[in-house]
Amino acid sequence: PPGGGGGGGGGGTERVQSLERLMAAASGLDPFLKTKVKNWAETSGGRFPLMTRSSVGFVRWDAAMRPENTxxxxxxxxxxxxxxxxxxxxxxxxxxxxxxxxxxxxxxCIVFEYFADLFTCLEDINSDPEVEVVRIVNRLDPAYDVKKSAGYRDIKINFMIKTKETQRLRISSHIGEVQLVIRPIKEAMSVDRHARYIAFRNMREHQGLTLHIDKWVAPLMALLRPKPPPPKDEGYKPSEAFLVARSQTSMARPGPKVQGA
Known part of the structure; x- marks a missing residue:
C-alpha cells in the first residue's frame, strides 16, 4: 500500500519517515475512524467489545445507541x-x-454474529465515498495459511479517510485499519491469548529478521574469515646446507640436568 502513514493532506500520499509524526497523525485520525466504524456497525448489525463485571461481552451498536442504554x-x-x-x-x-x-x-474492530452481516459491512466500507481502500487481507479465505496468524481469522481493511476536515488537518493520507471478525473467534482471543499471540508473532518476525540478516551477512563473514594455514611441510624443501648441518649436530632437546654429573 502507499506509505502508511502519510500525514500529508491534499491528493496523493506522502511517505513519512518520522515515527513521532506518524503517531501524531494516528491520534488525530482516531476520532474520525471511530465515527466511521459506528456508522458501518449501525447499518450491518456490527458489535463492539463491552466490559462487564466478570468478562468481556459484545453489544450491537444499534442497541447501545438507545437512550436507555447509555x-x-x-x-x-x-x-x-x-x-x-x-x-x-x-x-x-x-x-x-x-x-x-x-x-x-x-x-x-467490529464483531459480527453472522458472515452475511460481516460481508454487508465490507461492502459498506468499500462503497463509502469518503474512504479510499488501499488493502484488504482476507484471513477467512480457506486457502489462507493460518500458521501465519496462529489460527486467528478475520478480514483486515486498510484505508484512508478523505474528508475536508482530515485534509485540513493534513491526516487524509494516514492509513488506518479496521478488522471484521466473527464473534466466536473474537471470544477466543482473551487478553492472555492475545499476549501469547503477540509473543508468537514477535518470535516469528525475529526468526524472519535473523534469516534476512544471515542472507547478506554470511558472504561478508566468509570474506573476513581467515583462510586455514597450509599443512606444515607443504612445499617445503630444506636446503642442502641445512641437511649437512643436521647430520653433524644433535637436534634433540637437552634432557633434565642430573645433579652430580
Whole structure:
C-alpha cells in the first residue's frame, strides 16, 4: 500500500519517515475512524467489545445507541492508538526501520454474529465515498495459511479517510485499519491469548529478521574469515646446507640436568 502513514493532506500520499509524526497523525485520525466504524456497525448489525463485571461481552451498536442504554455505551472497549513502545518494536522487528509501513497505529474492530452481516459491512466500507481502500487481507479465505496468524481469522481493511476536515488537518493520507471478525473467534482471543499471540508473532518476525540478516551477512563473514594455514611441510624443501648441518649436530632437546654429573 502507499506509505502508511502519510500525514500529508491534499491528493496523493506522502511517505513519512518520522515515527513521532506518524503517531501524531494516528491520534488525530482516531476520532474520525471511530465515527466511521459506528456508522458501518449501525447499518450491518456490527458489535463492539463491552466490559462487564466478570468478562468481556459484545453489544450491537444499534442497541447501545438507545437512550436507555447509555451505560452500555460508556463501557464499550474502543481500541486505543497503538502505544509508541509496541510501534517501535514492530518497526524494528517487521519493517526494517521504515515507519511508512506501519498501517495499524489507528485501528478498530467490529464483531459480527453472522458472515452475511460481516460481508454487508465490507461492502459498506468499500462503497463509502469518503474512504479510499488501499488493502484488504482476507484471513477467512480457506486457502489462507493460518500458521501465519496462529489460527486467528478475520478480514483486515486498510484505508484512508478523505474528508475536508482530515485534509485540513493534513491526516487524509494516514492509513488506518479496521478488522471484521466473527464473534466466536473474537471470544477466543482473551487478553492472555492475545499476549501469547503477540509473543508468537514477535518470535516469528525475529526468526524472519535473523534469516534476512544471515542472507547478506554470511558472504561478508566468509570474506573476513581467515583462510586455514597450509599443512606444515607443504612445499617445503630444506636446503642442502641445512641437511649437512643436521647430520653433524644433535637436534634433540637437552634432557633434565642430573645433579652430580
Amino acid at each position: 451505560i452500555l455505551k460508556r463501557n464499550i472497549l474502543w481500541a486505543k492508538v497503538k502505544d509508541s513502545s509496541r510501534a517501535l518494536e514492530k518497526l524494528v522487528m517487521s519493517y526494517r526501520g521504515d515507519p511508512s509501513r506501519l498501517t495499524d497505529l489507528c485501528r478498530q
